[in-house]
Amino acid sequence: QAEQELAGLTSESDLQNWRTQFLGRSAMVMQIFRRLPEAPQEERPGIGQFANQVKSALEEKLAEKMDAVKASALQENLSGESLDVTLPGRSPSRGRLHIQTKVTREVCHIFAEMGFQVFQSPEVESDDYNFELLNIPAHHPARDMWDTFFTTEENVVLRTHTSPGQIRSMRAFHPDPIRVVLPGMCYRYEQTDANHEIQFNQLELLVVGKDITFAHLKGTLEEFAKRMFGRDVRTRFRPSYFPFTEPSAEMDVECFVCGGKGCPACGSKGWLEICGCGLTHPVVLKNGGYDPDVYTGFAAGLGIERISMLRYRIDDIRNFWRNDVRFLEQF
Ligand code: PHE
Numbered sequence: 001q002a003e004q005e006l007a008g009l010t011s012e013s014d015l016q017n018w019r020t021q022f023l024g025r026s027a028m029v030m031q032i033f034r035r036l037p038e039a040p041q042e043e044r045p046g047i048g049q050f051a052n053q054v055k056s057a058l059e060e061k062l063a064e065k066m067d068a069v070k071a072s073a074l075q076e077n078l079s080g081e082s083l084d085v086t087l088p089g090r091s092p093s094r095g096r097l098h099i100q101t102k103v104t105r106e107v108c109h110i111f112a113e114m115g116f117q118v119f120q121s122p123e124v125e126s127d128d129y130n131f132e133l134l135n136i137p138a139h140h141p142a143r144d145m146w147d148t149f150f151t152t153e154e155n156v157v158l159r160t161h162t163s164p165g166q167i168r169s170m171r172a173f174h175p176d177p178i179r180v181v182l183p184g185m186c187y188r189y190e191q192t193d194a195n196h197e198i199q200f201n202q203l204e205l206l207v208v209g210k211d212i213t214f215a216h217l218k219g220t221l222e223e224f225a226k227r228m229f230g231r232d233v234r235t236r237f238r239p240s241y242f243p244f245t246e247p248s249a250e251m252d253v254e255c256f257v258c259g260g261k262g263c264p265a266c267g268s269k270g271w272l273e274i275c276g277c278g279l280t281h282p283v284v285l286k287n288g289g290y291d292p293d294v295y296t297g298f299a300a301g302l303g304i305e306r307i308s309m310l311r312y313r314i315d316d317i318r319n320f321w322r323n324d325v326r327f328l329e330q331f
Contacts (some may be wrong), residue, residue: 097172121165129164162204170288201304245278
């Protein structure tokens, strides 16, 4: 009976039960050993020997069966968890430079070839540098042009443009002539749309020297546009107003997101404004330490995101700082 039952078993736990039943304390063979004293003296060795044979035969069968069950369980595991070692591995995803880091570097590189050096200036500014020294007094209506993020510290703001760097570089270079670019993040507390964002990069241009004219400004910016977008790019200058330049202008580049037909990127205008600019106001030169009767200069503030939008045909500025990797991975 024991052998018959054993043959039908397939799992280790069945085998344990079987052991209890046929080799355990209350199993039949074990009872024979226990009740040996009840048998007549002369028959005991024979009975004992026979019971021993039965017991070791069962133990042997169990061991054999146990090996077979383990082997088939292993076999099953192996075939279930098959591993194809010839499959190509998956490479870990790599970080990369943000598109704006790349474009800022490219823009700096172009201006470097034109003789400009990079000057760093802080993102958090005093009211003085961001406004006052740039000829924008407190309560002047022109302050409305820059919707400002104020801080809990009195007179400390997130810079609304890179223009405060004009004063900082003038004070650093005085009395030498200046030809610098100042790249960096700016912040404005304003309504966002396809081409307005509360944070964005600007690149300030500042040239100070003797006999600097509007022709230098126009020539520099047009040459930049050609090097950035290709020699046949179309640009236009419109008169404008900034308190720290006189005269002031804005430069547009023909929108080739839509080819001048009108799209969300250019607000349907066909042209995208990429910078404000002008000849440095005498008051600003004086605040920077330069005598406006001897020196003149020009300045511009380029919108780096606008430049990227044109270059890569991106029709919404909000993509840049949304941190959606599906967008960022493309560059
Ligand atoms: N700072 C101006 C702005 O952010 C741009 C500008 C820079 C205009 C330099 C003139 C000269 O709007």
